[in-house]
Amino acid sequence: MMDPVYSQSRSRSSSHASSSGQSVILNTPNDPTPEEKVRSREHEELLSDGSPFKAPRLPEIGYELPYNELPRSEIDRQRQIPPHHNLAHTYHAGVDPAASKPPSPSLVVKFKRATRVFWAEFFGTAVLALFGTAVNNQVALSNSPLVSNAPAGTYLSVSFGWALAVMLGVFVSGGVSGGHINPAITLSMAIFRRFPWYKVPVYWLAQISGAVFGAGLTYWNYSTAINLYEGGTGARTIEKTGGLFFTNPLPYTTNYLCFYNEVLMTAILMIFVVAVGDEGNTAPPKNLGPFVVFWVVFGLASTLGMQTSFALNPARDLGPRIVTWLAGYGGGVWSVRSSYWFSVAILGPVFGAILGCFVYDFFIATERVPDCAMHRTRDIRALVKKFRDITPLKDPEQTNLTKYERQRPSRDFPAGRRLPTTHVDETSSARTTSHRYNSLTRG
Template sequence: MAKNSITQNSVVGELSAEFLGTMILILFGNGVVAQVVTSSDKSLGGHDSIAWAWGLGVTLGVYVAARLSGAHLNPAVTIALAAFKGFSWRKVLPYSLAQTAGAFVAALIVRFVYADLINAMDPGHTYKTQGIFSTLPGNGAGPVTIPTAFFDQIVGTAILVFVIFALTTAANNAPLSNLGPVVVGLLVVAIGMAWGANAGYAINPARDFGPRLASFVTGYATAFLDQHGSVYFWLPIVAPIIGGLIGGALFKYMIEGFLSTATGEDITVSEPIENR
């Protein structure tokens, strides 16, 4: 009974960490977009400030959650870890729900804190401010097709997961654990600066769907559609999961499989702590 209680408490702690870590990520991510979109003062930021704040949000969210849960903060990462790194499949759904709930709550906070500015700029709650919370093809303006946006999200998330695996595999000369969150944050900054035009670099189903749902329940009637009226909410869920699996497979079979030969060491990983 005591062992079961300890296990239960451990899982609750992991889910709490995923919830709060993702919440911190979205508070900074949605917050900076809200500031840029609703302000006429260009000194308050633009594309670069958005990219940097998202990256810093990732860094801070990882610092919040890493000790308890490993700080996935992203269902695409969680699924890739289960597929290629021994993470327990039974925890994939609870982790994903906790991440999505954290993103939802954070988006609600941003929505209410910025309500006056949003209402002044966009009283009808249209695509003009929908991008504060969720992504759109071409960021709601560019002539980007659904297939292009889909492929873009696969590529962006594949890069994300591939490099995360590289940064967290000890045999790959990974950065020290206390520096890892900073490097992962810089990775997200780089993805935002290089892969942000086609689909807003959601690269995270929870990051997109949680805030999208929050915007829907607070007045954005077309939250699940793109600017052309097509159902769009599924794309930043499905494409990142596919991309994450591709990125994880590329690292697993094209890098990690050769590390023992390169280092002369056995890189077999023991069962993850969370599975014990």
């Protein structure tokens, strides 16, 4: 049945066209508009790739469809269909169900998933040791006329090179393992930031072995220059070239002064390391964190690093020291300055990192720091409350003490002891004892 409004408008249009002598083409309700023709052509082009799914028919305005027939995206439709319907639909579409499953990972992918964190710390620390020991060798060896015609750097170059080494090492490993590349930082994170303890030995092994690998590459690269500098092939002395790989303090310093120096520098470094990850503080974007660490290391090396050659990292000293021991420098590398390698180069950064992390977490860290051990004091309060609840009172009869009597300490109730308060149950008008305790000083 035709709509009367539509028939009147059609008759009016016909009469107007006949009176004006012009031909008028009228579109019936079933004829598609030009926009619908373009839309249908686009749907045909989208389905020309052999897709088994048909484009949903768009309903006309004012026409109601049942809920199950409303057009939805294919992803939503597949989620609402039971699994056996999906399987039947796949068979009807001519697609093998086994082919729709994602392929199993290759052996290389499985290997990386199992060892990616280890290799990230390994190569990150290797980059640190490579760039750091290389700048030491370049600056020192180039000052000899037997090796180079002109010096190739100063102490400022050493500071810049080590800061660059730390930054590049963090870039290599930061997104995978966190970019510790420092056993002292790993230990501090385990103590204060709930880093898994079972990962600590794995990180330490990766960091020390990576430092050995990086320092070994540097030694291999500069072995000929070292021979010229030492004055003979195979000649190796700790006084001339040993300090180019491991830390070598100045003669006037004592081990106590060097230990304090390392603790101070590493504590400052650790404060900035944990501050970079504090979203409640002025934390930079994630990819700019290594640049902040770069300037921190550069500043420490330029101002406080002269006396001890700034270890700041147990792996930075231990790894290259192992390389020199294997390269022919002898067992003297372990006995320099009464086991300086352990008492200062290892213990100093470890204590400094722990101190720096404690200072920041206790005084500065915001509540947005994830897994901060200092912010979990509610567990200690619960433990104390539990202990107080199970502590019996000496005189349970004295529950109706006045405020003055509760404030005044006595022999049976000394100062600081908590007493049970009483309240009246309005429903039974019976005096009951509450399990909550008020302090004597409060009343």
